Amino acid sequence: MKYCSNCGSANLAFKIPEGDNLPRYICENCQTIFYQNPKIVTGTLPIWQDKILLCKRAIEPRYGLWTLPAGFMENNESVEQAAIRETSEEAKANVEQVKLYVMISLPNRNQVYMIFLAQLSDLNYAPGIESLDVKLFTKDEIPWDNIAFPVIEKTLNYYFDDVTTDQFPLHVTLL
Amino acid sequence: MKYCSNCGSANLAFKIPEGDNLPRYICENCQTIFYQNPKIVTGTLPIWQDKILLCKRAIEPRYGLWTLPAGFMENNESVEQAAIRETSEEAKANVEQVKLYVMISLPNRNQVYMIFLAQLSDLNYAPGIESLDVKLFTKDEIPWDNIAFPVIEKTLNYYFDDVTTDQFPLHVTLL
Numbered sequence: 614m615k616y617c618s619n620c621g622s623a624n625l626a627f628k629i630p631e632g633d634n635l636p637r638y639i640c641e642n643c644q645t646i647f648y649q650n651p652k653i654v655t656g657t658l659p660i661w662q663d664k665i666l667l668c669k670r671a672i673e674p675r676y677g678l679w680t681l682p683a684g685f686m687e688n689n690e691s692v693e694q695a696a697i698r699e700t701s702e703e704a705k706a707n708v709e710q711v712k713l714y715v716m717i718s719l720p721n722r723n724q725v726y727m728i729f730l731a732q733l734s735d736l737n738y739a740p741g742i743e744s745l746d747v748k749l750f751t752k753d754e755i756p757w758d759n760i761a762f763p764v765i766e767k768t769l770n771y772y773f774d775d776v777t778t779d780q781f782p783l784h785v786t787l788l
Numbered sequence: 789m790k791y792c793s794n795c796g797s798a799n800l801a802f803k804i805p806e807g808d809n810l811p812r813y814i815c816e817n818c819q820t821i822f823y824q825n826p827k828i829v830t831g832t833l834p835i836w837q838d839k840i841l842l843c844k845r846a847i848e849p850r851y852g853l854w855t856l857p858a859g860f861m862e863n864n865e866s867v868e869q870a871a872i873r874e875t876s877e878e879a880k881a882n883v884e885q886v887k888l889y890v891m892i893s894l895p896n897r898n899q900v901y902m903i904f905l906a907q908l909s910d911l912n913y914a915p916g917i918e919s920l921d922v923k924l925f926t927k928d929e930i931p932w933d934n935i936a937f938p939v940i941e942k943t944l945n946y947y948f949d950d951v952t953t954d955q956f957p958l959h960v961t962l963l
């Protein structure tokens with residue numbers, strides 16, 4: 614942040630506002646305080662029998678690596694709606710029985726990942742604009758060495774561990 | 789947003805970037821795209837025997853009304869750490885056995901509320917700088933007509949309904 618988005622002044626300070634306890638960007642000209650907060654990344658873990666659906670990324674970062682259909686939650690939607698939307702956009706897949714499964718905070722990236730378990734409604738899936746490929750994998754078929762993000766690998770590990778007990782409790786943690 | 793925070797130009801457009809499907813603020817001078825996303829509000833529902841702890845707000849909005857200790861999640865922390873921090877800041881209370889209890893999206897306010905159930909560790913609580921008062925209430929003592937936000941009233945209703953069955957599942961919904 615180099616200029617005030619309210620008045621255009623370059624006279625920005627990074628300091629603790631009165632009554633606050635964290636430094637913020639403050640415009641010394643118009644006194645506007647700018648808050649920066651974590652973003653929510655949400656999506657689904659789509660299930661079909663003993664397989665799960667992964668997307669091969671067509672965008673950076675991690676172009677060409679595999680991930681779950683997920684992305685940034687937008688304004689004017691619920692977390693669950695965002696997860697279903699991302700699944701539709703990235704994998705052109707329809708899901709049902711959508712249930713929150715992991716909430717993983719990434720304090721170093723200022724993100725909170727929320728992945729929902731979901732059943733594929735049918736086999737009509739296909740790569741969206743941000744995917745090179747979309748494919749169903751059994752546990753053994755998953756390209757474990759080519760997963761795009763540690764948080765996705767962690768989610769997949771939770772899932773296949775939970776499959777062994779057929780219990781799928783909410784997992785809340787941080788990475 | 790009236791000026792680009794990257795280059796200071798007033799030449800901002802609000803339009804759909806190439807390859808995107810939602811309008812964003814875009815600087816026509818330096819081409820920076822500005823994304824706006826929902827914020828997480830998190831806190832706890834602190835429990836002591838058959839009572840819960842509420843805070844009387846010392847700030848707007850809803851000055852003088854009662855709420856749970858909660859506030860905006862900051863960068864560089866986990867959701868659970870943020871909930872515990874807010875409980876400490878607003879009610880000077882220590883909590884333990886912290887467990888995610890409700891996730892309520894507020895699409896019209898671009899917020900996601902995440903409230904954790906928590907046990908008070910002791911009775912050393914007191915108003916923080918943003919609270920006029922902090923007090924334990926039984927269900928019947930709660931000032932139901934003076935609760936600050938509908939999302940808090942909904943959370944309290946979930947809790948006292950769940951008390952009757954002694955089951956406290958995660959509630960995911962929107963308001």
